[in-house]
Amino acid sequence: MNFINLIDEYREEIVKSTQEIIKIKSVEEEPKENMPFGEGPYKALQYALELSKKLGFDAKNLEGYAGYAEFGQGEETIGVLAHLDVVPEGTGWTYPPYGGEIHDGKIYGRGTADDKGPTIATLYAMKALKESGVNLNRKIRLIFGTNEETGWGCMHYYFKHEKAPTMGFTPDADFPVIYGEKGIIVFNLEQKINSNDCDSIKIVDLKGGNAPNMVPDYAEAILEVENIDSFDEKYKEYIKEKKYPITINIENNQVKVMAEGISAHGSTPEKGENAISYLMDFLGYIFEGKCDICDFINIYNERIGFKHNGEGIGCGLEDDISGKLNFNPGLIKLEDGKIILTINVRYPIKTTSKEVYDGIRANIDGTKLELVEGTSDSKPLYVPKNSFLVETLMKVYKEQTGDISSEPVTIGGGTYARAMENAVAFGPMFPGQPDVVHQKDEYISIEHLMKITKIYAHALYELAK
Structure with missing residues (x-):
């Protein structure tokens, strides 16, 4: 799997791209023309689509509601559902919430963990697969949502106008794999x-x-x-x-x-x-x-x-x-x-x-x-633990982390996974990590960012090969 080694070469790009998208304050605002959730989420979507094109992917803007980047061939599609909007920053930050500053090996800012950092990680995971030339039988599509935090209008629009992926995951919760979510x-x-x-x-x-x-x-x-x-x-x-x-x-x-x-x-x-x-x-x-x-x-x-x-x-x-x-x-x-x-x-x-x-x-x-x-x-989400999707993601997680004792879990929270059939939540937070989501001084360490990029590359390969 030489695509894993390629990711280390992207380190500087991954960090820079994460910093740049963090600097965009993508909190939902009053709608404007072609900006259904306001200027901030639209700018974040524009950034993600332009970066996708720069990395060599086909990219599409769905009227400002959502967008996607994809590559590959085949009748079936592996979908990754991520979001670019963030909750308001709140008060009490040590570092600027939209600065993307690096301190002690951590990138600070609203959205670093939820969900911009994991979105960038997925993009570069796709780049590694594309540049390595591996043979894939399914397309890979990264879907960018822009109002996950405030209503899911982005996903409603997307699935009204686009065909749903065959299977997929959202990098917006916890590892190892979340196979069930309560109603x-x-x-x-x-x-x-x-x-x-x-x-x-x-x-x-x-x-x-x-x-x-x-x-x-x-x-x-x-x-x-x-x-x-x-x-x-x-x-x-x-x-x-x-x-x-x-x-x-x-x-x-x-x-x-x-x-x-x-x-x-x-x-x-x-x-x-x-x-x-x-x-x-x-x-x-x-x-x-x-x-x-x-x-x-x-x-x-x-x-x-x-x-x-x-x-x-x-x-x-x-x-x-x-x-x-x-x-x-x-x-x-x-x-x-x-x-x-x-x-x-x-x-x-x-x-x-x-x-x-x-x-x-x-x-x-x-x-x-x-x-x-x-x-x-x-409604609740449930994908059986013995399904191809869950078993494949668990296999990848264990191989990449060495954590062989963890088992798939269910949660009370709700993620994009429930927006479609045959999808689960997969990362980005590891068991035992501090919960920084929606809190002041939200951050993602650079090592964490690099690790999840490798996990997502491996996962996409196994699902799409």
Whole structure:
């Protein structure tokens, strides 16, 4: 496999190309003509297509929604689905988020790991195969998406206008191979609040969370309290008993209650600390009467709070492939006379969203809660472990890394793999590596970048030969 050795010769090019594409701020913006997701994602797509042509591939721009680079012959196609858009940079970076700077052998910047670095790695893996002159019986096509982080409009457009690859992978998750992904739904639990006061305490506002698929790291409630001294005493008793991260700020007869949590991905709620659950626990200590607010708080604390698998609210589903359902209360707000709690659920591969909804409705029957279904249902992905695709990728991974003990895995997250039949997620993160995706100081080490380029070259060869 002399194409593996060729990759070492591309080291400088691979690093430079990664740096250059990182410098493009490809966060979704307002659409412009021929730029459906804004100027940033379009510029990243342009860069990728121009680089593809420079490397000798056929390249096509699909009206600014997506694009692809390909080479080879044959009726069948191996597809690699990657994305060029990124989430916003956030704050607190040590190095410029769009600088592509190298420090201690690492390239820093938003998108280095997710998913621009792996995209560049795949391009140069294809170059190695092309220049080595190996005989392939299938075409190889690298598909560039431009709005993976915010809606998948790019993939919807692509598959509406282009034939789906025969099989493929996305370099946008973890090694060794992810052969299954749970189904994903987002929905609301809502309750009308006819009266927002109880026992001389009135709730003025309630809010928390940043997105349904994130464990909320902050939540707050604004209360009007008649007896501040009594409230303050009760607060001190609670903190002494529970030691939860709750603080209060008192101004006249208004109290701001603040709960701090620890964020995590909505697919792994157990890895975070839910600020909404902390807040509801405290409010349950304060509101002890019979009122609409009390009803909601009690139901939350009894059936949702600090439970991560839906077991308290009728959807504690589980299967032997993907394990337990993941249940994340991601957002809460008091709006137009009702409390709206937004839930992100990752349901097991062998179950359905209908089972989730039916279970919850049965559980809350007789309460004032109403379940409002979401508009989308991202169905589970499953490719058998003994399939040609999974077995081939596992073989390549073990040969390239020497890790012979790892087995294919399932996840609660969702990748481009579920956009087509017979696709899985394959890298780029190795087991045990720090998770830098969507975080400040996102980076990819140059050695990591070179290693995945070799893995992807080998994988594409085995799939296409």
